Every structure is written in structure tokens, then in C-alpha cells.
Amino acid sequence: MPDNVDLPAVNAWTQFGRLLKVVVGRADPTSCHLPVEPACQSEINDPYLAEQIPWPGGQVKHRKSTKLAEAQLQNFCHILESETVQVKSVREAAECGRLVEKRRTEALRSNTKENDARVFQKGRTRTLRTKSMDWSKPVAGPEWSSPSQYCATCPRDTMITLGNTILEATMSKRSRYFEHLACREICLDLWRQDPLRIKFWSAPKPSMSDEMYNPGFWAKTDEERFQSMRSYEFCVNEKEPIFDAADITRVGKDIFVQKSMTTNDSGIMWLKSHFPELRVHALHFPYDLYPSHIDCTFVPLRPPGKDREDGLVLINPERPPLRAELELWSQNGWKMLNAPMPATLDRPAFSQSSYWLSMNLLSLSPSTLVIEEAELPLYNLLSENGFDVITVPMRGMYEFGGAIHCCTWDLQRDDACTDYFP
Numbered sequence: 293m294p295d296n297v298d299l300p301a302v303n304a305w306t307q308f309g310r311l312l313k314v315v316v317g318r319a320d321p322t323s324c325h326l327p328v329e330p331a332c333q334s335e336i337n338d339p340y341l342a343e344q345i346p347w348p349g350g351q352v353k354h355r356k357s358t359k360l361a362e363a364q365l366q367n368f369c370h371i372l373e374s375e376t377v378q379v380k381s382v383r384e385a386a387e388c389g390r391l392v393e394k395r396r397t398e399a400l401r402s403n404t405k406e407n408d409a410r411v412f413q414k415g416r417t418r419t420l421r422t423k424s425m426d427w428s429k430p431v432a433g434p435e436w437s438s439p440s441q442y443c444a445t446c447p448r449d450t451m452i453t454l455g456n457t458i459l460e461a462t463m464s465k466r467s468r469y470f471e472h473l474a475c476r477e478i479c480l481d482l483w484r485q486d487p488l489r490i491k492f493w494s495a496p497k498p499s500m501s502d503e504m505y506n507p508g509f510w511a512k513t514d515e516e517r518f519q520s521m522r523s524y525e526f527c528v529n530e531k532e533p534i535f536d537a538a539d540i541t542r543v544g545k546d547i548f549v550q551k552s553m554t555t556n557d558s559g560i561m562w563l564k565s566h567f568p569e570l571r572v573h574a575l576h577f578p579y580d581l582y583p584s585h586i587d588c589t590f591v592p593l594r595p596p597g598k599d600r601e602d603g604l605v606l607i608n609p610e611r612p613p614l615r616a617e618l619e620l621w622s623q624n625g626w627k628m629l630n631a632p633m634p635a636t637l638d639r640p641a642f643s644q645s646s647y648w649l650s651m652n653l654l655s656l657s658p659s660t661l662v663i664e665e666a667e668l669p670l671y672n673l674l675s676e677n678g679f680d681v682i683t684v685p686m687r688g689m690y691e692f693g694g695a696i697h698c699c700t701w702d703l704q705r706d707d708a709c710t711d712y713f714p
């Protein structure tokens with residue numbers, strides 16, 4: 293595929309245009325567990341272990357965890373950088389899943405397709421890494437302090453490219469207030485390459501004071517939360533504009549922003565007022581009682597084709613979107629595709645994400661996707677829908693806040709400000 297030589301060094305309008313340049317996060321040895329704070333009450337999700345020890349906070353002590361996550365990130369970079377990649381056959385994919393867990397193996401066994409392993413010409417994606425930092429240092433502002441930071445495994449959460457603009461999100465957690473600094477050099481370098489075409493912006497940094505948060509939120513039971521489900525009140529209130537970058541998904545001229553624990557209505561309004569060239573839409577997922585980051589919930593895969601073939605969005609069957617908000621999509625030729633259940637429901641004890649990291653995929657183009665290597669049900673669904681599916685191991689990242697999509701930040705895609713909702 294010839295490179296589009298005219299593209300600015302920063303250019304990403306969609307989630308699915310051909311990916312030319314990307315940032316991949318880093319699992320530093322000083323990576324920390326999310327500390328408990330008003331925006332976050334971390335919990336050990338293994339009930340036996342949770343009885344034995346309190347939430348650890350501070351630096352991740354088990355060095356094997358950070359080493360594994362970093363090895364998987366490096367392997368991913370290598371695959372992104374390669375011109376070609378060996379696509380596994382379904383049988384090989386099943387083999388690799390079998391090594392991991394029993395439940396997963398059961399899902400994989402049901403597969404009977406012929407051996408279709410092949411070398412796939414994917415094209416090179418230039419890959420940059422976030423900078424190493426000491427995450428174990430305490431940080432503070434005038435009205436708050438945090439005993440440690442978090443890590444920069446997930447640049448997706450802090451940074452977003454909107455067209456030719458690099459935007460640092462406000463963030464919602466104190467421990468993540470300075471995380472964007474791991475991307476600062478990349479931003480400055482890109483902006484200096486073409487300062488008249490590329491914008492580099494930071495959204496207003498919130499005070500992170502106690503008044504920004506709803507004090508009663510964490511005291512509610514799930515039942516109470518369920519009752520007030522449609523009021524969409526989460527741990528941040530509306531005092532200041534708040535958004536995490538990962539609550540946004542791009543579809544050309546339109547961007548969609550999830551109201552969540554990490555994004556409030558004022559944050560969505562800030563985006564509207566600062567990006568008048570885009571149409572900014574709010575999305576609500578009433579069944580997600582702890583929503584945060586849209587990439588395990590609603591994932592646009594490809595736009596409607598010229599021959600009237602449907603556009604596709606992968607959606608989370610446990611968190612269906614509001615029906616009224618889907619009309620815009622169905623009227624414009626998009627179809628919702630339910631993600632299959634993950635190959636396993638197990639997660640690492642310290643993971644604060646759900647098992648739906650299974651659908652946290654990265655598009656390399658409208659026809660090529662990268663998914664976690666054990667997710668055979670998803671592999672089959674996407675293959676049946678005409679995608680080339682590349683698999684990589686990424687479960688080491690599950691205790692560091694994300695998976696294949698979270699650990700990246702798109703800098704350049706071969707796409708444009710197309711109107712997919714005319």
C-alpha cells in the first residue's frame with residue numbers, strides 16, 4: 293500500500309483507518325497498584341486473597357508481573373513494526389489457548405475449521421514507547437496528595453488524537469494526574485515537526501479537590517446503584533469538566549463519549565466547545581454500574597461499505613447501549629455485533645478491569661484486527677465477518693488496567709474527517 297505522503301504527522305479521525313504510527317505503553321518496574329482515593333476504591337477480586345490481605349497499594353511487588361506485561365508489550369511492538377505476520381490457524385490458536393486455562397480450552401475445542409495458517413502482509417506500523425518514570429513517588433497538588441502514582445501501561449486513558457490535534461485529557465484520578473508526562477516528549481516532538489498543522493492541547497487540569505467527587509457514591513450497595521441506574525450519577529460530580537481520553541471513540545466527523553465514572557457531562561461539553569469541527573455525542577450504557585473507558589463496551593470496527601455492506605460496531609452484550617442512542621447508527625447503515633463471552637472469566641487478583649478486556653482490540657485497518665491470543669470465540673466471530681485477525685498474548689497486561697487497545701495511543705491513521713452519519 294503506498295503511503296499517503298500528504299498526511300500530517302498527527303492524523304487520526306477514526307478507530308479503524310489504516311494504522312501508520314502508534315504509541316505503546318510501558319510496564320515500568322516501578323508500576324504501582326491504583327491507590328484508594330475518592331475516584332477509586334480498588335479491591336482484590338479473589339475473595340480468598342481478599343480475606344487474607346488488604347488492598348496493597350504502592351509499587352507492584354511481584355516483579356514477575358511487570359516483567360511479563362513488559363515482555364508482552366515488547367512482543368506487540370515487534371508485531372506492529374513487522375511488514376508481515378504469521379496468522380495462526382484456528383487449530384494453532386486453540387493450542388495456544390489450551391496452555392492457559394481449562395475453561396478457555398473448552399471454548400477452543402469446539403473449533404473444526406481447516407488449518408488456515410498463513411503469512412499475512414499487514415504493512416508496518418511505526419511504534420513509539422512512553423517514557424520510563426518513577427511511579428512510586430508520591431504526588432500532590434495544593435488540595436490533595438496521593439501516596440504513589442499508577443503507571444503508563446495505558447496511554448489510551450490519558451491521550452487522544454482528534455484529527456490533527458493531540459489532546460491530553462483532564463483525567464479523573466489523583467494518582468493519574470501527571471501520567472501524561474510519560475508522553476510529553478512524543479507530543480512536543482510531533483508538534484514541532486509541523487506546528488502549523490498539528491495542535492497540541494491540554495484540557496484544563498482539575499483541582500482534584502474533595503468537592504469534585506460525590507462522597508456517597510462508594511457507600512451505595514449495588515442494589516441501590518441499580519435502582520438509580522438511569523440517573524447516571526457516578527463518583528465525579530459536575531463541578532469541573534472531567535474526562536479520561538479512553539471514554540472517547542472516533543468515527544470521522546463524529547466522536548462518541550461515554551458518560552462514566554471517569555467522564556462527566558461538563559467534560560463532554562468541554563469537548564463540544566473546543567472541537568466545533570466535530571460532532572460530539574454522549575453515549576450511555578445503563579447496565580454498566582461502574583462504567584469507565586468505552587473500549588470494552590462499544591468498539592466501532594468498520595464503516596458501511598460502498599456496496600451497501602453494513603458498518604459494524606462490536607458491543608458488549610452485558611452492557612447494551614441505550615436504544616434511543618442507537619437510532620443514529622441504524623439510520624446510517626451500521627449494525628451492532630454482540631461480542632461473544634470471553635474465553636475465560638478469570639482475571640488476575642489485582643486486576644481492576646472486567647473480563648471484557650477480551651473485546652479490547654486494536655484495528656490496523658478496516659479489515660485487520662489484533663485481539664488477545666486466547667479469545668477464540670471472538671476470533672471466529674470476526675473471521676466470519678470478513679476480518680483478518682492477528683492474535684497476540686496480552687493477558688500479562690490485565691492487572692495493569694487494560695489490554696490491546698488500552699496499551700496503545702494512535703498517532704497516525706490513513707483516514708480523514710469523513711461524515712459517516714450524513
Ligand code: ARG
Pocket residue numbers: 446448449538583584585586587588644645646647648649693694695697698
Ligand atoms: N472499565 C473497563 C472494564 O472493566 C476496562 C476498560 C479498559 N480500558 C482502558 N482504556 N484502560 O470493562
